[in-house]
Amino acid sequence: MRLIVGVSGASGVILGYYVLKALRQISGMEIHLVMTEGAKTTLQYESSITVEEMEALADVVHDNKNMAATISSGSYKTDGMIVVPCSMKSIAGMACGFADNLLLRAADVCLKENRKIVLVPREMPFSRIHLRNLTTLSEYGCSIIPPLLTFYNDSNSVEKQINHIVGKILMQFGFETKDFVSWTGRNMIKS
Secondary structure, three states, X not given: OEEEEEEOOOXXXXXXXXXXXXXXXXXXXXXXXXXXXXXXXXXXXXXXXOHHHHHHOOOEEEEOOOOOOHHHOOOXXXXXXXXXXXXXXXXXXXXXXXXXXXXXXXXXXXXXXXXEEEEEEOOOOOOHHHHHHHHHHHHOXXXXXXXXXXOOOOOOOHHHHHHHHHHHHHHOOOOOOOOOOOOOOOOOOOO
């Protein structure tokens, strides 16, 4: 399987790091990474992880300015794309086909080729414009997975919350992660 991971400059770049680590554990997975300049800057602000550490988790690293990269063409087969985190600027670009960098072009290619796209938007609250753009992308077939908190699975740390989000993202491609705790149901007693 071959997946593209796009990392934009939204807050929460650590989510991209965890997704890359989880994908690295999947046998036969080929990971193509494209990071925006904003993502690289945000990574420095929000964590001690270096760009080099992020890039080391990918099989192929693409320069976001290289519009001639393999992933910019529909004839280069991939199984889809994850954009995590996904800024509202990137959401807007995808929603209106404004592919002025490689991350947006790769998403545009996945859209036109009907390939799976999972978007992890990072903004709160969503404005009407954000919601309109997200709705448009959902109508185009994208899966929208905002990184929301969960409480039913003993996710009492930031890392457990991140692992839950990563598990939900990878489920979209049919993968399970060892750190994901799924809902097992509860017996309700009626009185």
